[in-house]
Amino acid sequence: MKKVTTASLLAMKQNGEKITVITAYDASFAKLFDEQGIDAILIGDSLGMVLQGQDDTLPVSVDDIVYHTKSVRKGTQRAFVIADMPFMSYASAEQTYHNAGKLMAAGASMVKMEGGSWLADTIRGLNERGVPVCGHLGLTPQSVHVFGGFKVQGRSELQAEKMLEEALQLEQAGMQLLVLECVPTALAQKISRALSIPVIGIGAGADTDGQVLVMHDMLGISANYMPKFSKNYLAQCGDIRSAVTQYIKEVREGHFPDVEHSFN
Numbered sequence: 001m002k003k004v005t006t007a008s009l010l011a012m013k014q015n016g017e018k019i020t021v022i023t024a025y026d027a028s029f030a031k032l033f034d035e036q037g038i039d040a041i042l043i044g045d046s047l048g049m050v051l052q053g054q055d056d057t058l059p060v061s062v063d064d065i066v067y068h069t070k071s072v073r074k075g076t077q078r079a080f081v082i083a084d085m086p087f088m089s090y091a092s093a094e095q096t097y098h099n100a101g102k103l104m105a106a107g108a109s110m111v112k113m114e115g116g117s118w119l120a121d122t123i124r125g126l127n128e129r130g131v132p133v134c135g136h137l138g139l140t141p142q143s144v145h146v147f148g149g150f151k152v153q154g155r156s157e158l159q160a161e162k163m164l165e166e167a168l169q170l171e172q173a174g175m176q177l178l179v180l181e182c183v184p185t186a187l188a189q190k191i192s193r194a195l196s197i198p199v200i201g202i203g204a205g206a207d208t209d210g211q212v213l214v215m216h217d218m219l220g221i222s223a224n225y226m227p228k229f230s231k232n233y234l235a236q237c238g239d240i241r242s243a244v245t246q247y248i249k250e251v252r253e254g255h256f257p258d259v260e261h262s263f264n
């Protein structure tokens, strides 16, 4: 069994193989997803909503992510482990290095942060210090109050151009993976083709290099609501192991997401 690395994720993009990602927050689910062949596991700050029952991700702390990253790392043998940097934990360079160091020490192999070109220097600095970075553009939930709600991003020509430009700038700065959330399918396809690094979509259509889902959404057990772009694989398959296997299969074969689970 070969561990997934930044190099193998890049090779998957180059070979046209879809990358499968799911969130997990504990060792048991991480082990189950890992055994079924998921490529990467994200300890997302979505845990604020699906584990803690908060209205958004803003109350999540670095210590919360550290705790769950340690648990996920214990359950994971093969999959690549990515940990989210919570709201305001990367507002200054000093803070960023300190907090990213805590997440890497807890067992992450990459940290994820939300935002555009203002993160370029941060990404460069983290790379120089040995920390790979996953970016996150589109609907970045930590900015929900700036957006005025959880809304699809990049629908206007101006917004779309800016997102593409920022993605290219972040790649240039050293970003090694990008999550695109809730953007029109055509824009996600354009960004995925323009970048050399893998682009992972969530509510971004089927033309990205891979997909990520929040595990509670994929199982239809989220405390708050079911996003339009997610699919209840537990209802379809009847047990959790079969549900994740089906999700992996549909992503690899390009059958998920279909138009019903995407945006124009």
Ligand code: KIV
Pocket (backbone or CB within 6 Å): 023, 042, 043, 044, 045, 046, 047, 084, 179, 181, 202, 212, 213, 214
């Ligand atoms: O926090 C999270 O789980 C995420 C995914 C939705 C990509 O950022």
